[in-house]
Amino acid sequence: MGAFAVDTLDLADMEWSPDDSAIVIWDAPLEFKVLIYSPDGRCLSKYQAYESGLGVKSVSWSPCGQYLAVGSYDQMLRVLNHLTWKTFAEFMHLSTVRGPCCAAVFKEVDEPLHLNMSELCLSDEFLQGNSVELIVFPFLKDVSEGHFRVMYDVTEVPISLPFQKPPADKPNPKQGIGLMSWSKDSRYIYTRNDSMPTALWIWDIRHLELAAILVQKDPIRAAAWDPTCTRLVLCTGSSHLYMWTPSGAYCVSNPLPQFNITDLKWNSDGSCLLLKDKESFCCASVPLFPESTVPWRSCKKFSSSFDTTKHYKLTKTSQWFFFFALCVTIFVSSSMRDVKKWFLSIVDRRVPSVHDIGAF
Numbered sequence: 001m002g003a004f005a006v007d008t009l010d011l012a013d014m015e016w017s018p019d020d021s022a023i024v025i026w027d028a029p030l031e032f033k034v035l036i037y038s039p040d041g042r043c044l045s046k047y048q049a050y051e052s053g054l055g056v057k058s059v060s061w062s063p064c065g066q067y068l069a070v071g072s073y074d075q076m077l078r079v080l081n082h083l084t085w086k087t088f089a090e091f092m093h094l095s096t097v098r099g100p101c102c103a104a105v106f107k108e109v110d111e112p113l114h115l116n117m118s119e120l121c122l123s124d125e126f127l128q129g130n131s132v133e134l135i136v137f138p139f140l141k142d143v144s145e146g147h148f149r150v151m152y153d154v155t156e157v158p159i160s161l162p163f164q165k166p167p168a169d170k171p172n173p174k175q176g177i178g179l180m181s182w183s184k185d186s187r188y189i190y191t192r193n194d195s196m197p198t199a200l201w202i203w204d205i206r207h208l209e210l211a212a213i214l215v216q217k218d219p220i221r222a223a224a225w226d227p228t229c230t231r232l233v234l235c236t237g238s239s240h241l242y243m244w245t246p247s248g249a250y251c252v253s254n255p256l257p258q259f260n261i262t263d264l265k266w267n268s269d270g271s272c273l274l275l276k277d278k279e280s281f282c283c284a285s286v287p288l289f290p291e292s293t294v295p296w297r298s299c300k301k302f303s304s305s306f307d308t309t310k311h312y313k314l315t316k317t318s319q320w321f322f323f324f325a326l327c328v329t330i331f332v333s334s335s336m337r338d339v340k341k342w343f344l345s346i347v348d349r350r351v352p353s354v355h356d357i358g359a360f
Contacts, residue, residue, distance in 0.1 A: 004041030008033060012056070018065040022082075026056040026070075034059065034070055036085055045085035049078060057176040062186040067205065071177025075193050079205065089208050093177070093193040093201060095163040103210040105159055106152040106249040108217050108242070150217075150240050150251045161199045161215060183225045183232070190232060192220055200234060202244065214242065214249060222263045228270035233286075235261035241275070256282065 010028035017024070022044060027033035032055030036045040047070070054073035061068055068080040079089040097105070166173035179192035188211060191201045197219035204211040216236050223234035232244040239254040241261060254261065254275075263276040273284045 002041065004037075006035060006037065007043065007046070008035065013059070015059060015061060017061050017082075018063055021065075024059055024061070024068060026059055029054045029057065029073060031055050032072065034068075034080075036068075047080065047085060047087075049076075049087075050074070054173075054176070057178055058180055060180055060182060060189075062182045062189075062205075063184060064186040067182075067186060069180060069182070069189055071180050071191060073173070073176035075176055075195065077177055077180065077189075077191050077203070079189075089205070091191075091201075091203055091210070093191065093196065095196060096158060096160045097210075097213065098158040101157045101210065103157075104212045104249075105155040105157060105215065106212065106244075107155045107159075107215040108150055108251065109153045110217075111149055111151055149253055150238075152214075152249045152251055155215070159213075159215075161196050161213075164195050164197070166195060179220070179223065181223065181225060183230050184227055185230060188230060188232075190223055190225075192223075198236075202232070211246070212244060212249070214244060216242070221261075224264055224266055226270045227266050227268060231270075233264060233266075233273065235264055235275070237262050 006025050008025065008027040009031055012026055012028045014023055014025045016022075020039070023037045023039065025035045025037060027035075032048050032050055032053075034047040034056060035043060036047075037043055049070075049072065056070060057073050058071040059069065060071075066082045068082070068085075070078045070080065072078070075093045077089075077091040077093070078087045079091075080086060081088050097103070164174065166175050174197070175195040176193065177191050178194040180189060182189045187204065187206050189203050189205060191203065193199070193201070198216045200214040200216070200220055200223060201210065202212040202214070203209070214234070216234075218236035218238055221235050221237050223232060225232050230246060234242045234244075236242070237260055239256075239258075239260055241252045241254060241264075243250045243252065259275075259277050259280065259282065261275045262278060265274045265276075266272070267274070271285065273286050275282050275284055
């Protein structure tokens with residue numbers, strides 16, 4: 001054990017590399033400075049993209065340890081390599097995305113729920129019962145009030161993204177790369193520019209290009225990569241869950257009443273997803289489906305619909321909604337302190353099945 005001084009004005013944070021061979025240290029936002037140190041205190045590299053303006057906002061190592069992503073207040077993502085510690089990629093987050101662009105732009109839209117009740121038939125015994133008013137009328141009332149399902153609409157470029165200009169007279173402006181994370185295979189990295197909180201950018205590091213943009217109706221609260229494959233889930237504080245894979249993007253409706261997803265977390269083997277509300281949480285089983293052979297460009301919309309027509313062919317992957325509805329186990333807790341303890345206890349165990357739910 002030892003101690004060494006670092007060349008910073010006000011050390012903001014630090015992070016070990018995945019192989020523990022290096023430590024990245026970055027300065028407070030008042031100065032752009034990223035320092036790479038060895039565990040014995042030797043400064044391996046010093047990186048400074050610019051001198052004036054607010055500096056580093058977020059830093060993340062790739063799982064392979066070969067790339068270091070640096071997000072800054074100038075709304076850019078810079079990626080350094082582990083050999084020379086120089087940047088080999090810079091990605092800008094512009095409010096208007098123009099061509100030529102190979103990225104798929106998925107925009108969340110509402111679609112009214114249309115019910116076909118032409119074949120509805122009730123027996124005389126049911127009509128004479130007292131439960132008709134309790135069962136049928138509330139159901140029709142909910143429909144008349146306008147319940148919607150959400151889906152992704154594939155949008156062509158150019159597209160203008162919702163942009164929020166931060167006030168100049170307030171500290172800690174909501175701009176810059178405030179959220180980012182690498183996929184398990186280190187090929188993709190997602191970012192969120194805080195001045196465009198409803199858009200999630202997914203970058204392909206192998207081809208050094210933008211792979212996809214997910215444009216949500218509400219600001220993105222959290223996103224997490226599957227620890228076993230290239231699958232990304234995100235939430236916006238609504239009752240819906242959103243998923244992206246290289247084959248496309250999907251919206252899944254949450255069957256739980258008044259459960260708004262504000263945070264989420266995978267377990268270690270990717271078989272279980274913890275979804276958190278303000279006062280409760282649930283555990284969802286998310287089975288892995290094989291990637292579709294149909295490219296996303298051949299479809300127009302992606303949603304949790306189970307229509308078998310060609311228009312929704314790619315959305316068969318979202319059939320894990322059935323598992324979500326049947327295998328979900330609800331745990332209501334008065335304190336969210338119990339969430340982490342419970343979730344860690346089930347990491348090495350199987351997710352409760354439908355037959356196990358009664359045990360709770």
